[in-house]
Amino acid sequence: MEVILALAIGLAIGSFVNVCIVRLPLGESVVSPRSRCPQCRKTITWRDNIPLLSYILLAGRCRNCGKKISLRYPLVETLTGVIAVILHLKFGFAAQWFIYFPFCAALVALALIDVDHRILPDRITLPGMGAGLLLTTIFIEPSPPTVTVLRLVGLQGLDSHFQTLAAGVIGAVVGGGLLWGVGEAYFRLRGVEGMGFGDVKMMGMVGAFLGAPLALLTIMIGSLVGSIVGLAFMRFTGKSRDYELPFGTFLGFAAVITVLYGEDLVRLYVDRVMGPAL
8 A cells, every 4th residue: 555655745745846847947836837748738637637548548649629638648657656766665654755756756856857947946956855855864873885875985973964964065075066067078178068967966956865975876877877968869860960869868767777876886896897806
């Protein structure tokens, strides 16, 4: 029953994520007016706004105008529902679930907004940075990778809450600062912007929630996947190297993977790669 509840909450939040994806780039409220058809602009009734189920029952069409509704809407709802379930299987309904699930939902919204508009709204990233520092400081114990970093910088003697706060601050600075440094170096070398400041603020948010080690892992995964997808995209579409890829999209989904499996990947790396050296 808890898994079903997690799925239901995930689907419902996924519906709200769809609203954010559409409205935030336009500067509109995500609270009012009520959901409406993007084609005929008529208000959608509650029975036609049940996540995933309504789309299936209506065969993907608006009840009022009969036009097709984008497949993205149920896909986003399904994605957030699946993330909610995986997080529940990992944490149960402990504090981590209530912190990391909204964080992942925000990452999905950011990733798809970047695809559509090449922007990462401050209305998500800046409050997200503050929420990450506050919530993890109060409710989350420092992770093993975090403890290792704090030991290296001489902060291992702090109270656990202060350790988590220090880890979040270091993570925000390292995550955002690294991207800022790369973008600044690219600008100095080529005279064009290679990294939007939205990516920097987004990684500040990721670092605030996850700490420096997992923020760096996020950048590694996002850069690797972005490079592979970017090269394939240019190869098959004929786009030049100057084509602007939505790097925030790759970072967003990399951060979701890091939330779900980051500590396992770090542990595997330490055991398999660093173990023999140690």
